[in-house]
Amino acid sequence: MSLLKQKFAEVLQSLLPVMVLVLILAVALGQVEAGLILRFILGGGLLLIGLAIFLWGVDLAMNPIGDHLAREVATSKTAARFAVLSFLLGFLVTVAEPDLLILGRQVDSASGGAIQAQILVYVVSAGVGLLIALGSYRLLHGGSYRLMMALSYCVNFALAFKVSEAFFAISFDASGATTGALTTPFVLALSAGLARVKGGRDAEADSFGLVGAMSAGPILAVLLMSILTGQKEAHGVAEAFQTQNGVLGPLLHALPENAKESFLALLPLSALFFIFNLRSFKLKKRELFGILRGLAYTLLGLALFLTGVNSGFMDMGRILGRDLAHRYAAFLPFVGFLLGMIVVLVEPAVLVLGRQVEEATGGRVPVKLIKGALSLGVGLAVALAMVRIMVPEVKLWHFLLPGFALAIALSFKADPLFVGIAYDAGGVASGPMTATFVLAFARGAAEMTPTADVMVDGFGVIAMVAMTPVLAIMALGALIRHQEAAVPVKKAEAPQPQALPSGAVAAYDCVLLVLRRGLAQRAVELAREKGAGGATILHGRGSGGHDLHLFHIELQKEKEVIFWICDSRVSHLIAAHLYSELDLGGEGGGSVFMLPAQAMGLSGQSARDLQEETERALSGGEA
Amino acid sequence: MTPNSIFYIIVDRGKANTLLHRALECGAKGGTILLGEGTVPPGLLVRLLGLNEVHKELLMVGVPAGVDQKLISMLKQEFNLHKRNKGIAFSMPFVRYEPEAPIGCMPEIHEAPYTCIMTVLDRGQGHPCMDLARKAGAQGGTILHGHGAGVPQNFYFPLMIEPQKDLLLIVTPTNRAEAIKQAIYEGMELGRPGSGILFAMPVMETVGLYEGRQTGGGEAK
Numbered sequence: 001m002s003l004l005k006q007k008f009a010e011v012l013q014s015l016l017p018v019m020v021l022v023l024i025l026a027v028a029l030g031q032v033e034a035g036l037i038l039r040f041i042l043g044g045g046l047l048l049i050g051l052a053i054f055l056w057g058v059d060l061a062m063n064p065i066g067d068h069l070a071r072e073v074a075t076s077k078t079a080a081r082f083a084v085l086s087f088l089l090g091f092l093v094t095v096a097e098p099d100l101l102i103l104g105r106q107v108d109s110a111s112g113g114a115i116q117a118q119i120l121v122y123v124v125s126a127g128v129g130l131l132i133a134l135g136s137y138r139l140l141h142g143g144s145y146r147l148m149m150a151l152s153y154c155v156n157f158a159l160a161f162k163v164s165e166a167f168f169a170i171s172f173d174a175s176g177a178t179t180g181a182l183t184t185p186f187v188l189a190l191s192a193g194l195a196r197v198k199g200g201r202d203a204e205a206d207s208f209g210l211v212g213a214m215s216a217g218p219i220l221a222v223l224l225m226s227i228l229t230g231q232k233e234a235h236g237v238a239e240a241f242q243t244q245n246g247v248l249g250p251l252l253h254a255l256p257e258n259a260k261e262s263f264l265a266l267l268p269l270s271a272l273f274f275i276f277n278l279r280s281f282k283l284k285k286r287e288l289f290g291i292l293r294g295l296a297y298t299l300l301g302l303a304l305f306l307t308g309v310n311s312g313f314m315d316m317g318r319i320l321g322r323d324l325a326h327r328y329a330a331f332l333p334f335v336g337f338l339l340g341m342i343v344v345l346v347e348p349a350v351l352v353l354g355r356q357v358e359e360a361t362g363g364r365v366p367v368k369l370i371k372g373a374l375s376l377g378v379g380l381a382v383a384l385a386m387v388r389i390m391v392p393e394v395k396l397w398h399f400l401l402p403g404f405a406l407a408i409a410l411s412f413k414a415d416p417l418f419v420g421i422a423y424d425a426g427g428v429a430s431g432p433m434t435a436t437f438v439l440a441f442a443r444g445a446a447e448m449t450p451t452a453d454v455m456v457d458g459f460g461v462i463a464m465v466a467m468t469p470v471l472a473i474m475a476l477g478a479l480i481r482h483q484e485a486a487v488p489v490k491k492a493e494a495p496q497p498q499a500l501p502s503g504a505v506a507a508y509d510c511v512l513l514v515l516r517r518g519l520a521q522r523a524v525e526l527a528r529e530k531g532a533g534g535a536t537i538l539h540g541r542g543s544g545g546h547d548l549h550l551f552h553i554e555l556q557k558e559k560e561v562i563f564w565i566c567d568s569r570v571s572h573l574i575a576a577h578l579y580s581e582l583d584l585g586g587e588g589g590g591s592v593f594m595l596p597a598q599a600m601g602l603s604g605q606s607a608r609d610l611q612e613e614t615e616r617a618l619s620g621g622e623a
Numbered sequence: 624m625t626p627n628s629i630f631y632i633i634v635d636r637g638k639a640n641t642l643l644h645r646a647l648e649c650g651a652k653g654g655t656i657l658l659g660e661g662t663v664p665p666g667l668l669v670r671l672l673g674l675n676e677v678h679k680e681l682l683m684v685g686v687p688a689g690v691d692q693k694l695i696s697m698l699k700q701e702f703n704l705h706k707r708n709k710g711i712a713f714s715m716p717f718v719r720y721e722p723e724a725p726i727g728c729m730p731e732i733h734e735a736p737y738t739c740i741m742t743v744l745d746r747g748q749g750h751p752c753m754d755l756a757r758k759a760g761a762q763g764g765t766i767l768h769g770h771g772a773g774v775p776q777n778f779y780f781p782l783m784i785e786p787q788k789d790l791l792l793i794v795t796p797t798n799r800a801e802a803i804k805q806a807i808y809e810g811m812e813l814g815r816p817g818s819g820i821l822f823a824m825p826v827m828e829t830v831g832l833y834e835g836r837q838t839g840g841g842e843a844k
Contacts (some may be wrong), residue, residue: 003678006636189710196787198769287747329720363639363658363680510741510824512717514683534820536743536788538769542643542655559655560685563743563769563790565822591653593685594627595717598824 003059007052012343017049019044019093021338022316029323033142036315042251043312047346054301055351058185061294065273066189067196068281073141074197083133083141090132090214092268094125095184097433098261099177104374107170114229120222124174127221130388132187135213139194139206146419149209153404159223160397166534169396172463175215179427181302182265184349187211188356195360204517204558205416207360210422215466250311258310266299305348309436317437323445325389332386332445334571336449340382340465343438349428350374357421361500364541364558370421370473376431377472385442391450391533393493394536396460410474415484418477425469434465449576509571510563510597513578514542515590517558526581527564530574536563559590565597628654628691629825631739631792632698633659633765641681644699646684647696650747654684659767659792662753667679677805678767681792686714690728695830706829712829715739715824735825737832738800742807743769743793744819749789752811756793759806762832764793794826 022040026032069089074127076082094100104117131152181188188209197207225468260572273291277283283291325334344350354367390396411419442461513523520537527535538561566574575592584590630651632642645735646654647695663678684696691714698704698712740761744752749766756764771786798841812818 006678284747291783329794340815363636363656372837508822510822534771536769536771536790538657538767538790540655540657561655561769562659563741564819591685593717595629595715595824597824 007055007316011051017342031323039507041314043304043308046308050301050304057294057297061291062185063189068195086133086136094128096265097180103177111123117334123221123578124218124481127217129214150408156219163226165304167226169532171219174218174222176430178218181348187354208420211427215427232318235599253458254307254311258306262302271442313437314440318444322442325445333383336386337379337383339381344378347431347433349431353428358403362539362541373472374469378469381468385461385464389446399604407474408472410478414477415481422473425473426466429469508597510595512593513562514538520560628714630684630714632712633826636678650690651684657681659765678841705836712831713826737826737827738797739824740793742821744789746787749791755810756803759803761793
């Protein structure tokens with residue numbers, strides 16, 4: 001199956017439940033015009049095509065761009081260059097985010113002009129830049145990710161007590177707005193790129209967490225702004241929704257607008273990439289063409305996706321929310337739960353995260369498990385948001401504070417890989433689907449509920465969606481750590497020392513070592529001691545030891561596969577050395593294989609190198 | 624220590640887990656799964672639009688002597704590997720290192736029917752290399768992403784830069800192997816130091832490898 005077809009299948013699988021549930025609701029309520037239903041179906045079609053193309057473009061362009069820029073950041077020779085470069089990356093991806101400008105305008109009018117829209121955009125972008133720089137420093141330098149996140153959220157909550165509830169909601173909303181459809185995939189790719197450059201034992205866990213780190217930046221920035229400007233109250237009304245009429249009209253009208261926004265959002269990042277390409281990467285034409293093509297797909301896909309969502313889904317969400325609140329208010333939390341659960345799976349960043357989990361863990365951690373937890377989390381968030389609309393006494397922080405406190409506490413008990421994914425999940429789940437469809441649903445419900453405040457309750461939904469997935473995945477990570485602790489580890493008995501091999505067969509062997517993730521560097525050094533040349537390391541997963549099962553989903557062991565080509569005179573020597581030094585006799589520890597390889601392929605310099613290495617090892621062994 | 628075989632099974636992403644479980648039930652001794660990508664023959668439109676991205680999984684299982692035929696028939700019956708585009712499997716003889724076992728009884732294979740050519744290249748060179756191999760008569764190939772061992776560098780952070788590599792895996796009848804190796808060696812300038820290495824290993828059994836299927840494009844779709 002080609003990659004594009006695969007993307008279509010993936011998106012269709014997530015989209016179908018949404019379409020079916022919404023259509024059932026629309027028909028059951030009986031108040032939705034036929035034109036709107038038709039537009040919703042057309043929007044769904046656009047969403048399918050757009051999202052599949054977008055994801056494909058992300059694979060072709062965003063991942064290599066993130067990789068190259070990460071390498072550039074990590075290989076800085078001075079601290080200043082690193083700080084400037086990483087800050088700039090965070091700043092540039094955020095400053096062009098269209099959602100952030102929209103939020104800025106809302107805050108502008110709500111604060112009566114005291115906080116200007118552009119200033120808010122710059123301050124929030126600076127907040128993101130700061131946290132990206134801190135997060136990258138933590139990743140490259142080493143240090144506790146959970147501690148860093150726990151500290152930043154503690155600071156945020158301490159500041160939050162000084163501001164009004166409206167600004168508290170806005171600050172969390174700003175965090176949701178910055179983790180948009182373009183920013184999140186890029187920062188995910190950046191994180192994975194940095195982890196790849198650093199390598200080593202923690203590479204898998206390091207591939208995640210930068211989105212989580214950057215989500216804390218805007219909260220900090222908005223809270224500080226509110227405190228420093230002395231702006232406590234945000235009055236004013238949320239912009240009234242304009243329900244559009246017609247079937248094709250709104251779609252055609254929105255397309256150029258969305259294309260322009262997507263283009264502007266993509267521009268600073270691409271510009272930075274091309275500047276660095278001229279200065280340092282100097283990619284080959286073929287690769288550069290591939291990236292350009294990927295960028296074009298990303299742009300096309302995003303524009304189609306946003307058009308489908310904005311004009312096909314938003315009005316539908318609002319009308320469903322209104323009708324339900326008006327006629328069957330008691331069902332709101334339940335319907336909200338279902339909607340939240342399935343809508344999050346169509347979120348572009350969720351699909352990108354799923355792919356990255358697969359890549360970074362070599363397919364070891366099933367994407368199903370992560371998506372399941374995300375789904376439950378967001379379902380819960382929407383349901384709680386509905387409760388909050390119906391019961392005015394319940395405040396936003398009643399949920400957010402204990403939620404984050406619990407998540408932070410759990411993070412110290414959870415598997416490090418899941419801690420990173422969990423903090424990322426908050427930013428990942430609050431993307432364009434939440435900002436349009438779910439938000440519209442909540443506002444629709446709030447409009448028809450006399451006790452609700454449209455502005456405060458509307459903003460709160462995104463904050464909830466940014467919190468519950470963190471908690472859900474953190475709980476999953478703690479559960480996995482708990483289960484893993486129950487698996488006994490068997491130690492190997494010390495192997496007998498080996499005699500030196502004799503006889504000289506003029507042939508090459510391929511030595512193949514399969515072992516636990518994180519030991520590759522050590523294995524390469526060990527093999528080199530015994531005369532092996534260069535090695536190639538692959539990441540994989542596999543059986544061996546005890547497999548962990550959770551909800552009937554299997555979690556396999558992470559493995560590294562290492563190839564060496566060496567003279568067959570030393571292959572046993574190398575194998576024996578690896579076996580004894582790496583303690584491979586233990587259960588699930590690993591194995592060494594030797595395969596005969598034909599030498600004629602090895603040629604020129606490589607063959608001579610190999611010969612020298614071999615002779616050195618043989619003479620060293622005899623001496 | 625009898626010559627066991629290591630089976631390489633290449634299938635579409637997502638199928639390898641089930642495959643591994645079935646192989647273990649058949650008597651295989653553990654397995655490892657790697658993520659890879661397939662290669663698609665270059666059509667102008669296909670290449671221009673970037674449709675040549677296919678995701679694959681490669682499963683390596685160690686199989687004791689005697690179990691291999693059972694595994695092959697299982698692969699044919701349950702996974703239809705002998706049909707087109709369902710994936711391929713091939714086996715190589717290997718010795719697993721055990722401390723107690725005697726040394727130096729590597730199986731000697733002189734006339735293996737097929738050859739597996741592995742080329743380790745810098746990242747991004749896998750597809751151009753496949754094009755060369757295809758011109759020299761290869762049917763298809765699979766690319767795995769790996770990295771070399773780290774080299775300490777003089778940066779602000781104490782990092783080991785791990786050079787990123789593509790590993791291209793081609794299975795071909797032995798009579799065509801020499802031409803393909805020569806084409807890759809010359810085309811990719813492997814004589815130049817640091818440009819990559821190429822090695823070949825004997826393949827005893829294959830399933831799903833089609834002969835003379837010039838239009839179908841080898842084992843990858």
